[in-house]
Amino acid sequence: xxxxxxxxxxxxxxxxxxxxxxxxxxxxxxxxxxxxxxxxxxxxxxxxxxxxxxxxxxxxxxxxxxxxxxxxxxxxxxxxxxxxxxxxxxxxxxxxxxxxxxxxxxxxxxxxx
Numbered sequence: 001x002x003x004x005x006x007x008x009x010x011x012x013x014x015x016x017x018x019x020x021x022x023x024x025x026x027x028x029x030x031x032x033x034x035x036x037x038x039x040x041x042x043x044x045x046x047x048x049x050x051x052x053x054x055x056x057x058x059x060x061x062x063x064x065x066x067x068x069x070x071x072x073x074x075x076x077x078x079x080x081x082x083x084x085x086x087x088x089x090x091x092x093x094x095x096x097x098x099x100x101x102x103x104x105x106x107x108x109x110x111x112x113x
Contacts, residue, residue, distance in 0.1 A: 002091065002111050003042040010044070046109060049086055063089055076100055083107065 007021040015021075021037040048057075052064035065086050070079050080099050087094055087109055096108040 002045070003040055005038060005041045007037045007039050007041060008044050042110070045090070046087065046092070046107060049090065050083065060090075074101070 009015045009019045009021050022035045024032045024035040027033045050065045050067040053066040054064040055061045084094050091112045092109040093112050094109045098106040
């Protein structure tokens with residue numbers, strides 16, 4: 001179940017985006033008994049792969065699209081291929097990928113069986 005794990009703070013939460021999402025739960029003695037939030041992580045996994053460059057992920061140095069480089073490029077086709085290639089390395093099957101100039105970026109993917 002690669003789409004479940006420790007969640008990161010996103011735009012819907014308070015705090016710094018991409019930090020660990022922590023919600024402390026205390027017992028009757030006021031001691032923290034748990035706090036890391038777990039749940040669905042498919043979207044954050046895709047976001048991390050899109051934002052990272054190759055070599056930035058310690059345990060998977062072969063992953064990383066470097067999507068911010070598109071600002072200096074006009075070849076969207078290269079990035080569409082790169083996105084599909086790198087998500088496939090993580091066993092993600094891309095069902096929809098819209099990446100065109102002056103259009104909203106949309107990606108739909110799910111983990112293969």
